[in-house]
Amino acid sequence: MDSKYSEDEKLLSKIRTGNESILEGLHQSYWKTFGPYFLKRKDLSLEEVKTIYASAFTNFYINIREKKLVPPLRSSLKSYLIGIGKNCMLQFFEQKNRDKETSTENLDLISKVFQNPAVNEQYEQEALAAFIGKLLLQLGPDCQRLIQLSFFEENADDAIAAKMNIPSAGAVRQRRFKCLEKLRNFLSNNNTTDE
Amino acid sequence: MSNVEKIQQFLSGKLSSQETVALQKRMQEDIAFKKEVEDYQNIFLGLKYLKQEKFEAKVKEWNKNLPPLDAPAKKSFSLFPFLKKAVAALVILGLFALLYQTFQGQPTLEEFGQKNYVALALDTNRGHSMSSANNYALAELNFEQGKYSACITQLNTIEATDTFYLKALHLKQHALYQSQKHQEALQTFSKVQSIENPKNYLEFGKDNAAWTAILSQVALYQNSAKPEDKTQLLQSLNNFLQENTEETYRARAMELKSLLD
Numbered sequence: 512m513d514s515k516y517s518e519d520e521k522l523l524s525k526i527r528t529g530n531e532s533i534l535e536g537l538h539q540s541y542w543k544t545f546g547p548y549f550l551k552r553k554d555l556s557l558e559e560v561k562t563i564y565a566s567a568f569t570n571f572y573i574n575i576r577e578k579k580l581v582p583p584l585r586s587s588l589k590s591y592l593i594g595i596g597k598n599c600m601l602q603f604f605e606q607k608n609r610d611k612e613t614s615t616e617n618l619d620l621i622s623k624v625f626q627n628p629a630v631n632e633q634y635e636q637e638a639l640a641a642f643i644g645k646l647l648l649q650l651g652p653d654c655q656r657l658i659q660l661s662f663f664e665e666n667a668d669d670a671i672a673a674k675m676n677i678p679s680a681g682a683v684r685q686r687r688f689k690c691l692e693k694l695r696n697f698l699s700n701n702n703t704t705d706e
Numbered sequence: 707m708s709n710v711e712k713i714q715q716f717l718s719g720k721l722s723s724q725e726t727v728a729l730q731k732r733m734q735e736d737i738a739f740k741k742e743v744e745d746y747q748n749i750f751l752g753l754k755y756l757k758q759e760k761f762e763a764k765v766k767e768w769n770k771n772l773p774p775l776d777a778p779a780k781k782s783f784s785l786f787p788f789l790k791k792a793v794a795a796l797v798i799l800g801l802f803a804l805l806y807q808t809f810q811g812q813p814t815l816e817e818f819g820q821k822n823y824v825a826l827a828l829d830t831n832r833g834h835s836m837s838s839a840n841n842y843a844l845a846e847l848n849f850e851q852g853k854y855s856a857c858i859t860q861l862n863t864i865e866a867t868d869t870f871y872l873k874a875l876h877l878k879q880h881a882l883y884q885s886q887k888h889q890e891a892l893q894t895f896s897k898v899q900s901i902e903n904p905k906n907y908l909e910f911g912k913d914n915a916a917w918t919a920i921l922s923q924v925a926l927y928q929n930s931a932k933p934e935d936k937t938q939l940l941q942s943l944n945n946f947l948q949e950n951t952e953e954t955y956r957a958r959a960m961e962l963k964s965l966l967d
Contacts, residue, residue: 531764535768538765538768538772539768539771539772539773542772542773542775543773543775546772546775547775547776550775561769561772564765564769564772565762565765565766565769566762568765569758569761569762569765572761573758573761579850636755636758637755639748639751639752639755640752640755640756640758640759642752643748643749643752643753643755643756644752644756646752647756658753662753662754662757663753663756663757663760684708684711688708688710688711691710691746691749692710694749695742695745695746695749698745698748698749699745
C-alpha cells in the first residue's frame, strides 16, 4: 500500500543523491511555505528568517543524507523542514541574546546562555571545523584535493582515480590513508604546541 | 583493511558487534591506540562539520535568489463561522469515537506499549568532557542503527567516568527498553531519579524517562501477570499523573489507567 507521503518518499531518495539542481529547486519551492510561517512572528525580520532558513535547509539536507530520515515518513518533508526551522530559530535567539549580552557585563545571563548544550555544541563544532580546516591547509595540494573529493564531494574511489590520474582505486585508498596520517601528525603536533 | 579504515568504520558504526568489542577492548589496553582513535574521531568530525559549513555557505548563496513572498492577506475575524466549524468537528469526532469503541474494543497491553512508545529526541549534547560527548555521539549512532547492545556498552563507558551525564543514562534506559531488558531499564531510571542537582546538565527529558519507565513496567506486568506487578504499575502511574501535566504523556497515561481498571 502506498504511504500517505509516497511522493515525498520518492523525493527523499533524490535529495540523498546530493544533486545540486534538485536541492536548489527545493530550496526555492519550500521557501514559499517556510518564509510566511516564520514571518508571522513579529520579532523576526525577513533577513533573519532567511538566515534561519539557510541553517534549517542545511540540517534538513544533512539529516536526509545521513539517513536520519527514512521511509515510511510520518509527516511531509515541508513539515519536517519547519520542525528543524523551529530549533534553528531557538538557537538563533540564543545566539542573538549572547551577542547582545557579551557587550554588557551581565555575567549571570552570559553563563546561562553558555550552559545551554545546543549553544555549546555549536561553538565546539565551529571550533573543531576551523581547527581541522587550518590543518588541511598544511597538507600539500594533492592531499587537499583528495580529501576534498573523498569527504566533501563523496566521490567513489574509481571516480577519484580518474579525476586525479591515479592508477587505481586501491592506490586512491593508499594515498588517502597517508594523507589522513599526515593530518593526524599535524593534529598531534598542534595539540602538543597548544599544551 | 588499514587501521584508519577500521577506525573510520568503527566511528560510523559499520563494524560488526564482534569487531566493535575487540576494538573497544584494544582501546582499553593500548593507550596509544585509544589516542589514535580519538584523533581520527576529531578529524572525521571536523571534516563533517566543515562539509556542513561549506553546504550552508552554498545555501546562503541560493538565498540571494529566493522568490519574493506575497504579502499575507489580512483576515477579518468572525466568531460565527468558527463556532459552526467547531460544532461540526465535535459532532464528527463524537461519531468516530462511538464507532471506534463499538468496533475496536480496547487495545491489549502489548498493543498499548507498541503504540505509545515515545522515542527519545536524539541530539548530541556536548555539555560534558570531549571524550564523554564523543562516546555519547557514538552511542546515539548505534541506537539509531538499532545496535542497542553496542549502544549500551558505549554508555556504560560514559557512566563509569561521568556519573552525572543524565542524558546518557536516559539513552541507556531507551536502549535497554528496546532490548526488552525491562528490569534493567527500570534500574537505570532509578539511577536517573537518584541524581540530585545534576552538574553541567540542562535539557533532560524527565517526563520521557518517567513514561519509558512506565512502559517497562507495563511490559513486566504483561509478561508476569502478577498482581503485585500491577499494583506497582498503578502506583507509578498515579505518581506520574500527579507530577505530569504535559498533554502528550498525560493522555497516554489516562488511557493506560482506563485499560488497567
